[in-house]
Amino acid sequence: ETGVTQTPRHLVMGMTNKKSLKCEQHLGHNAMYWYKQSAKKPLELMFVYSLEERVENNSVPSRFSPECPNSSHLFLHLHTLQPEDSALYLCASSQRGVYSYGYTFGSGTRLTVV
């Protein structure tokens, strides 16, 4: 039990599908993050939410749409993805503003776009 739960663990979708990834944390953290992890690339920060407000969007294509309805839940809505979007998508939470505080990651969603 990592404290951050991601569903689904695996997802295969066609390029015309619409799907959503879900992340949930009950650690009392005030920040949540979406990361993309591809083979042979460093972890790529996609979105940051602090106190339910988006504070960073790292030039992510509009086919990825985040949603943070409250401090415990984070979604990543996907539509018309490309095969190169296949990757492990990781959610994390932390206590923003405390520079020594570690991130708690979920187990990730392995996404395959066909």
Next chain:
Amino acid sequence: TQLLEQSPQFLSIQEGENLTVYCNSSSVFSSLQWYRQEPGEGPVLLVTVVTGGEVKKLKRLTFQFGDARKDSSLHITAAQPGDTGLYLCAGGNAGNMLTFGGGTRLMVKP
């Protein structure tokens, strides 16, 4: 843009050997964190160092933060197969935004 370079990228050793992984940057960080990631799972925090020159030990793992807070190293003594995984360093700034290195993939053979 702050960048962190890890070396080596890949390391394959026999059980019982020692190893060191390096994490280098031209930027100064408020903190340096090390994570370990196993296949099919997310990264798990191992340690956070915040003071230049700081050394922390976690059983057979020794972590050091450079005096100038720009680099760090992870030393594993007598590696075991259970140490196999992807080791990630991450530099933190005052707002606790992390910059991750590219990772070191370690395989320890029995």
